[in-house]
Amino acid sequence: EDQVTQSPEALRLQEGESSSLNCSYTVSGLRGLFWYRQDPGKGPEFLFTLYSAGEEKEKERLKATLTKKESFLHITAPKPEDSATYLCAVRGWDTDKLIFGTGTRLQVFP
Amino acid sequence: NAGVTQTPKFQVLKTGQSMTLQCAQDMNHEYMSWYRQDPGMGLRLIHYSVGAGITDQGEVPNGYNVSRSTTEDFPLRLLSAAPSQTSVYFCASSQREITYEQYFGPGTRLTVT
Numbered sequence: 001e002d003q004v005t006q007s008p009e010a011l012r013l014q015e016g017e018s019s020s021l022n023c024s025y026t027v028s029g030l031r032g033l034f035w036y037r038q039d040p041g042k043g044p045e046f047l048f049t050l051y052s053a054g055e056e057k058e059k060e061r062l063k064a065t066l067t068k069k070e071s072f073l074h075i076t077a078p079k080p081e082d083s084a085t086y087l088c089a090v091r092g093w094d095t096d097k098l099i100f101g102t103g104t105r106l107q108v109f110p
Numbered sequence: 111n112a113g114v115t116q117t118p119k120f121q122v123l124k125t126g127q128s129m130t131l132q133c134a135q136d137m138n139h140e141y142m143s144w145y146r147q148d149p150g151m152g153l154r155l156i157h158y159s160v161g162a163g164i165t166d167q168g169e170v171p172n173g174y175n176v177s178r179s180t181t182e183d184f185p186l187r188l189l190s191a192a193p194s195q196t197s198v199y200f201c202a203s204s205q206r207e208i209t210y211e212q213y214f215g216p217g218t219r220l221t222v223t
Contacts, residue, residue: 034211034212041217042216042217043114043200043214043215043216043217044153044200044214045214046211046212046213049211087152087153089153096141096158096166096206097158097168097169098143098155100145100152100153100154101152102150102151102152103152
């Protein structure tokens, strides 16, 4: 059964304090791994898609990486506006469905 | 482009009542889906559609019906509301084969008493 586990559940950072969020997955043939950002009271917003181990993608202070078993979302010198819940999802080759993790709630304090 | 729109934003139902959550997209996307989001459970797929006239069940389909008569619209029907259906509901759409990034609507917060 496809499964996604995200850690930690919550993370508090000082502004400028870099860190990483983890997404471990089990899927029968990875077709894509997706990162989303969700602000309170809003729908998730797409950030990245990663397709194969070794792939990396960057957007501003965020960098996503992928191995055969997990993905990391690295946040470099975060700002308070990076505070949000970050969701990871996977899709396997034999399905049209996305399986989401429960998310990491990030708070960045000035 | 309005993107993905959902109505209503908030709804309170009594147990046993029925209602339809509306979802529309103006991006000509083939794939549309409905999720529910509950604390500690993450987003769970209820139903999805890969094109007009085609729907399929997700992880938690019981108590919900969908239809896809047009590319733009994908309504979610609650047949007989139960307190366990209290949740936040999100509709999403994507170009199925090209990228599969999903665009989410703003959500409907439903309370069943």
